[in-house]
Amino acid sequence: MRNYKEKIIQILLTSLAFASLFFLIGIVFILVKESIPIISEINFLEFLFGKEWYPSRQPPQLGIFPLITASLLVTAGALSICIPLGVGAALYINELAGIKQKKILKPLIEILAGIPSIVYGFFGMLIAAPFIQKIFNIPTGLCALTASVMLGIMAIPTVTSISEDALSSVPKSFKEASYALGANRIQTLFKVIIPAAASGISTSIILGASRIVGETMTVLMVSGGAAVVAKSFFVPVRPMTSTIAAEMGEAAVGSPHYHALFAIGLILFLITLIFNAGAEHISKKYRIKLGLGR
Amino acid sequence: MKSFIKIVSAALITALFAGNVFAGKVILEGSTTVLPIAQRAAEEYMDANLSADITVRGGGSGVGINSLISGTCDIANSSREIKDSEIQAAASKGKSPKAFVIAMDGIAVIVNPKNPVSALSKKQISDIYTGKITNWSQAGGNDEKIVVISRDSASGTFESFSELALNKQKVISSALMQASNQTIATTVSNTKGAIGYVGIGYVSDSVKSVPIDGVTANKINVLKGVYPYSRPLYMYSNGEPSGEVKKFIDFLISSDGQAIVEQEGFIPVK
Numbered sequence: 001m002r003n004y005k006e007k008i009i010q011i012l013l014t015s016l017a018f019a020s021l022f023f024l025i026g027i028v029f030i031l032v033k034e035s036i037p038i039i040s041e042i043n044f045l046e047f048l049f050g051k052e053w054y055p056s057r058q059p060p061q062l063g064i065f066p067l068i069t070a071s072l073l074v075t076a077g078a079l080s081i082c083i084p085l086g087v088g089a090a091l092y093i094n095e096l097a098g099i100k101q102k103k104i105l106k107p108l109i110e111i112l113a114g115i116p117s118i119v120y121g122f123f124g125m126l127i128a129a130p131f132i133q134k135i136f137n138i139p140t141g142l143c144a145l146t147a148s149v150m151l152g153i154m155a156i157p158t159v160t161s162i163s164e165d166a167l168s169s170v171p172k173s174f175k176e177a178s179y180a181l182g183a184n185r186i187q188t189l190f191k192v193i194i195p196a197a198a199s200g201i202s203t204s205i206i207l208g209a210s211r212i213v214g215e216t217m218t219v220l221m222v223s224g225g226a227a228v229v230a231k232s233f234f235v236p237v238r239p240m241t242s243t244i245a246a247e248m249g250e251a252a253v254g255s256p257h258y259h260a261l262f263a264i265g266l267i268l269f270l271i272t273l274i275f276n277a278g279a280e281h282i283s284k285k286y287r288i289k290l291g292l293g294r
Numbered sequence: 295m296k297s298f299i300k301i302v303s304a305a306l307i308t309a310l311f312a313g314n315v316f317a318g319k320v321i322l323e324g325s326t327t328v329l330p331i332a333q334r335a336a337e338e339y340m341d342a343n344l345s346a347d348i349t350v351r352g353g354g355s356g357v358g359i360n361s362l363i364s365g366t367c368d369i370a371n372s373s374r375e376i377k378d379s380e381i382q383a384a385a386s387k388g389k390s391p392k393a394f395v396i397a398m399d400g401i402a403v404i405v406n407p408k409n410p411v412s413a414l415s416k417k418q419i420s421d422i423y424t425g426k427i428t429n430w431s432q433a434g435g436n437d438e439k440i441v442v443i444s445r446d447s448a449s450g451t452f453e454s455f456s457e458l459a460l461n462k463q464k465v466i467s468s469a470l471m472q473a474s475n476q477t478i479a480t481t482v483s484n485t486k487g488a489i490g491y492v493g494i495g496y497v498s499d500s501v502k503s504v505p506i507d508g509v510t511a512n513k514i515n516v517l518k519g520v521y522p523y524s525r526p527l528y529m530y531s532n533g534e535p536s537g538e539v540k541k542f543i544d545f546l547i548s549s550d551g552q553a554i555v556e557q558e559g560f561i562p563v564k
């Protein structure tokens with residue numbers, strides 16, 4: 001009887017585990033299937049490097065170069081905000097904060113991750129954008145810079161949380177050995193602890209980047225949505241995610257526009273896949289380096 | 295995979311039959327411009343007819359018409375006339391969309407209240423939106439860059455505006471694309487050099503509506519047909535409506551229904 005029960009539970013858990021695999025395969029299958037027709041519908045190079053995105057014209061012009069550059073620009077901008085803030089916070093929590101502060105700070109920063117992205121969007125649109133418009137004296141605050149700032153803030157918890165885990169898993173003996181050799185606190189931090197945690201910190205940054213690239217609602221609301229190849233942070237841009245969100249509803253099923261949106265989705269999926277694989281690779285390496293895993 | 299398809303199609307078939315069993319169930323889908331009217335009308339209709347079950351969904355005019363064609367909604371809300379290609383698609387699936395004009399809408403051109411420009415011509419609007427004019431000084435205003443704001447191409451308002459105002463020319467690619475009437479109004483009220491367009495119902499004190507060729511965007515001018523950027527709002531049923539669908543459309547066109555249209559900031563057709 002007991003054996004029987006265990007068998008049932010085992011089968012149940014196995015099928016649950018494979019369910020997500022099934023979903024993954026299903027999603028990838030649909031993405032690829034719906035993207036492929038675009039290759040025959042328009043010149044693929046024109047699709048990737050075309051600078052004109054006018055999907056609802058007859059015939060549609062489907063060049064996604066402005067959308068790709070917008071995503072890259074906003075991601076770069078957001079990283080330059082969340083890396084110093086996120087890693088800095090992790091260093092403070094790990095090295096300087098007392099136990100009490102640490103107990104309060106880390107959960108508080110993680111709450112940032114729980115704020116729905118639409119709320120970041122509201123905040124960005126109504127408060128951050130007019131503010132940025134005023135201080136930089138630009139025609140509109142709905143631009144790549146505002147999107148970068150909002151996304152940078154959104155990615156802080158990811159970076160801080162994982163970086164801090166990496167820092168705190170550096171064995172205490174490393175620190176003690178460093179002090180024993182006469183190194184001071186700064187030297188120990190920069191020459192011993194950060195290098196030892198470097199791969200964990202890089203993992204956190206890559207995961208932050210993959211969150212930034214895939215974020216949709218906030219950029220839809222604050223980036224302005226102009227499909228131009230951006231030459232600065234002060235102009236409105238239209239990242240890939242917000243393009244899909246704004247246009248999927250209207251694209252006639254089976255039209256080149258529809259397939260183009262799926263192809264954009266596939267490209268986004270590949271980008272985050274590469275990021276996540278990179279993070280996985282680095283974090284494995286780091287476990288081995290510290291002698292904490294296989 | 296095959297059995298999965300079987301299960302899904304079984305579920306779909308069940309849903310279809312279920313839809314027929316409960317005759318009081320009506321699904322409306324489509325234009326976000328028509329949405330507030332449809333929503334209020336559905337609420338009042340259901341209050342008066344307890345057996346009725348009316349669901350209203352947004353998505354955009356194109357989405358609504360596609361759903362009508364594929365049979366997933368009973369009434370398609372649309373802020374534009376059905377396209378020839380859509381009529382053909384419907385015919386190929388044995389559907390024949392029938393149009394009802396349920397309200398009139400005017401598209402107002404709005405600028406920031408601080409902008410001294412208080413009149414524009416149709417030509418100027420088209421030049422601004424296609425990028426031939428980029429500075430307010432070229433349109434009788436201050437030396438300030440024009441921030442062109444447009445609706446996303448998914449919206450019926452975009453398609454109507456591009457037909458009525460731009461003669462289907464391309465909107466300049468540096469234009470900001472916003473997802474709703476409300477975000478356009480908010481952005482214009484926050485941005486000094488901005489110009490945008492919204493349904494007349496969305497004009498408020500925080501933005502300034504600009505007369506076009508000397509004609510102000512208001513109800514009287516839309517009904518008289520003198521305001522250039524005005525359009526009818528439609529509901530499409532599949533063929534001659536019957537049962538609950540017919541009763542609902544009749545309700546909207548009645549004086550009670552048209553009172554809702556007026557309360558929501560649109561212009562009654564009667």
